[in-house]
Amino acid sequence: EPMRGLGLIVYGSSGVGKTSFASRFPGPVKFISLKETGFEDLADSELMPANCTNVNPQDWEDLEDATLSTLKGTLVIDSCSGLQEMLFNEVCRTVYNSDWDKFTEYWKGQRVDSPVFLAKYQTKLDTVRNRGVHVIVIGHMATEETPNTLGANYLTHTLDMDKAVKASMIKWAGNILFLNIDINIVTVTEVAKDKTVLTGKAKDSDKRVIWTETSPGHIAKNRMNLPPVIKMGSSPDEAFKNFWKVLPDPYKRTWPVPGCEVK
Helix, strand or coil, X not given: CCCCCCEEEEEECCCCCHHHHHCCCCCCEEEEEXXXXXXXXXXXXXXXXXXXXXXXXXXXXXXXXXXXXXXCCEEEEXXXXXXXXXXXXHHHHHHCCCCHHHHHHHXXXXXXXXXXXXXXXXXXXXXXXXXXXXXXXXXXXXXXXXXXXXXXXXXXXXXXXXXXXXXXXXXXXXXXXXXXXXXXXXXXXXXXXXXXXXXXXXXXXXXXXXXXXXXXXXXXXXXXXXXCEEECCCCHHHHHHHHHHCCXXXXXXXXXXXXXXXX
């Protein structure tokens, strides 16, 4: 059987490079765009690699078909908020007979029924991963207040999704990467312990970084012993290679990438 593909959530602010980063994964790369224009924007500027394709599902059934028909390469769901909207529409239609008042009553539609429907879709994503396909879900960033029993509450960057649906997505993901433009590159350099990942004095173009571990300022998830910080560099190709270089060796042997060989 093929090695199981990665299951990633990649999120961050607009324009930080989420879509272009995902497009560099082993191909062919299929984008499922859910009311997002990231693929088209890069394609119009001739910045999307030739092995990338895009589909725009019109409903939940289309989404499931587009997902399960992915047999190799990388599948990118763009984005979490679009997935949530399509999920809510499907739950409202099938469970509440398209009555949005009943759907939203006591948050039952969002936080009781929707996670059940989402779990079934995540099973389909896992079916695709079991074929050796990488699954990347792109998310927008939201900021919420985090309770702190030992002191003042603080703000945290997180996925822009409703509470219960977000919890289900976080549980599903093997790893969650937070892409950000860091305003304090000195701190980043001190945190990064692998000096081959982030070294030297950064220029403005080098301040985009990938955080792999949760901190008080953001959520993340690291199940592969990745460095806490990975420099994205000045291009999508560099960002992807810097990430791929620090993956566990079995991934690099199964999906060889030039410049990211197993040592």
